[in-house]
Amino acid sequence: MAPLPPPDPLPEFVYKITPTAPPDPIPEQYPLSDLDRQDGFIPITADLFFKDFTSFYILKLRLANFDQSSVKWDEVDGTNGCPHLYGNFGVKDVVAAKEFRRAEGQSWKDVFEREKGWLE
Template sequence: MSPSTAAAPSPLPAYVYKILPEAPPEPLPSEYPLSELDRNDGFVHLSTATQVPKTADLFFAEATSLWLLKLPLAGIAGATRWEGPEGGPFPHLYGNFGAREVEGAREFSRAEGETWSAALERQGGWLV
């Protein structure tokens, strides 16, 4: 079942983020290796800054560290659709990205029993 198209947020965010369960390859390749989920769904799952904490809490609850890649939306806007159910719309990149589209990468960690929402707020300032 394909995701439902939704209206893009207004105003559009300057950045979207790819959540990774481990460190990205260094140097970043020109074509980032797609996760199994992204390959199967046919698009790259991305999140806005406000969606990252909840997405991390839902899908990475067992992880004690995560990496975020920061992508300027302007560089991928033409291939990005805003789709999804509640909590959306989520940015879905139909295609791929690589080193040229990534402005930054950062590791985040959380303490035992701490939610990702709390950990990201504590280590704030990078999500915009």
């Protein structure tokens, strides 16, 4: 399958989900998880890979900090809006980190809808 072209305009931020609190301070080179090594960094994959979790952290990363040749785009809802970042990131790339929690019976989509401002 041929890679998709990036969206135009590019988003300012991309997001990294992690099941535990990020290291404090965030290191120069963030430790890669098994999923990262296998898939790249996937934004908003909560319902796919974190559906059984009731909480996790999201790191907000500035997309412009990455060499765009290391970013591959997947289709999401008919658009090429899902970046996979291949390579690593560190403290210079992280704009913010936040814990997200959901109540029993609540979907991650509902949680993200409430947090739209932070996720923009």
